[in-house]
Amino acid sequence: MRNKKLIIPALLLLGLLLLCACGKNEEDSVKPDKSDTVTQIVLTTGFEKDEVFRIGSSSCHMSEFMVYLTNIQNRYEAVYGSQIWSVSSNGISMESRIKDTVAARIAQVKTMNLLAVQYQVTLTDEEEKLVSQAAAEYYQSLNADEIRSMNVTEELLLQMYREYVIAHKVYEYIIRDINPEISDDEARSVTVDWIFIRSQEEDAEKKELAEELRRRLLEGEDFYTLALSYSDDKAVTHSFGKGAVDSAVEECAFNLAVDETGEVIKGEEGYYIIHCVSTLDRKETDANKEKIITRRKKEAFNEVYGTFAESQIRQMNEELWENIFMVHEEQVTTSSFFDIYEKYFSE
Numbered sequence: 001m002r003n004k005k006l007i008i009p010a011l012l013l014l015g016l017l018l019l020c021a022c023g024k025n026e027e028d029s030v031k032p033d034k035s036d037t038v039t040q041i042v043l044t045t046g047f048e049k050d051e052v053f054r055i056g057s058s059s060c061h062m063s064e065f066m067v068y069l070t071n072i073q074n075r076y077e078a079v080y081g082s083q084i085w086s087v088s089s090n091g092i093s094m095e096s097r098i099k100d101t102v103a104a105r106i107a108q109v110k111t112m113n114l115l116a117v118q119y120q121v122t123l124t125d126e127e128e129k130l131v132s133q134a135a136a137e138y139y140q141s142l143n144a145d146e147i148r149s150m151n152v153t154e155e156l157l158l159q160m161y162r163e164y165v166i167a168h169k170v171y172e173y174i175i176r177d178i179n180p181e182i183s184d185d186e187a188r189s190v191t192v193d194w195i196f197i198r199s200q201e202e203d204a205e206k207k208e209l210a211e212e213l214r215r216r217l218l219e220g221e222d223f224y225t226l227a228l229s230y231s232d233d234k235a236v237t238h239s240f241g242k243g244a245v246d247s248a249v250e251e252c253a254f255n256l257a258v259d260e261t262g263e264v265i266k267g268e269e270g271y272y273i274i275h276c277v278s279t280l281d282r283k284e285t286d287a288n289k290e291k292i293i294t295r296r297k298k299e300a301f302n303e304v305y306g307t308f309a310e311s312q313i314r315q316m317n318e319e320l321w322e323n324i325f326m327v328h329e330e331q332v333t334t335s336s337f338f339d340i341y342e343k344y345f346s347e
Helices: 010-016 062-080 082-086 094-119 125-141 144-150 154-174 204-218 223-230 247-254 282-310 337-345
Strands: 040-043 051-055 058-061 189-198 237-241 270-278 313-316
Touching: 051 062, 051 094, 058 062, 058 094, 062 082, 062 094, 062 144, 062 154, 062 337, 082 094, 094 154, 094 282, 125 154, 125 337, 154 282, 154 337, 189 204, 189 223, 189 247, 189 282, 204 223, 204 270, 237 282, 247 270
Parallel strands: 040 313
Antiparallel strands: 051 058, 051 313, 189 237, 189 270
16 A cells, blocks of 8 residues: 655655765765755764764664665666776766765754654554565665675664655655646647747847848748758757747747747857647646746755754764675675555655
């Protein structure tokens, strides 16, 4: 039986929520928005021997780190092959970047569970039952080498799945009242044809060419034929909403009537002759509404989460961190941790 309330896929959470910086080099972390702001990273002593880091009153231990790392490692290898780990960028290996990302993702889940205490978010009896089933199924999927290399127990998996579900529930709790009504005008997407003459600077000769092409269009010449001969854009037809193109192009396109050809305009990259095909692309407009709602939910979440995350002190076990490596063993291929989560907790 699936819990119908929790519909965010496991891997989507990893991308949607904060990617906190828990690696050695904070400047190497991904910081897409305010919620990525971190407070303090304190390198300290007094850790348990298998304690990778602490965030607030919560800790990440080596075994749970290795479950995440091994599963994500094997997912990457299934797509790109094991040679991906030989790739580096700016002197940083892919393996190091994935290790940083795993730490960031676990930190996110830990922080969300701390926030759950504040909101009194807990699991229902049904959710506890599903968590137990998920933990048992994943543990039973492991072979002896995988259990040894990750040092994993069924009790640990129970804790990890429980924390993962709570993190999802906290996200849903924060955005529970964010359901804005988006009008067609706000989300409107138009469809236009255009001929584009590239010129970042003002260029009298190219502008004259654009004006001549517009005159020929108004005299009845075929738009696509002229575009094929003169346009610097291989695509002729474009659908877009507000904020998707430069302001001059947007203003012209959104003020044309169907079958109307606008004046020659100068955009950021060149001159445009725009012909309106549709003033409201229904399919694209509805898709834009969903994008706007998703963005507003994320903004609402980031505002709450960012404030809370900034109040948490994080401590890194630097000595242990430097000695964490991926497992490269033939029998260690497990990659179903997140799939099993989705099996029980997503539609």
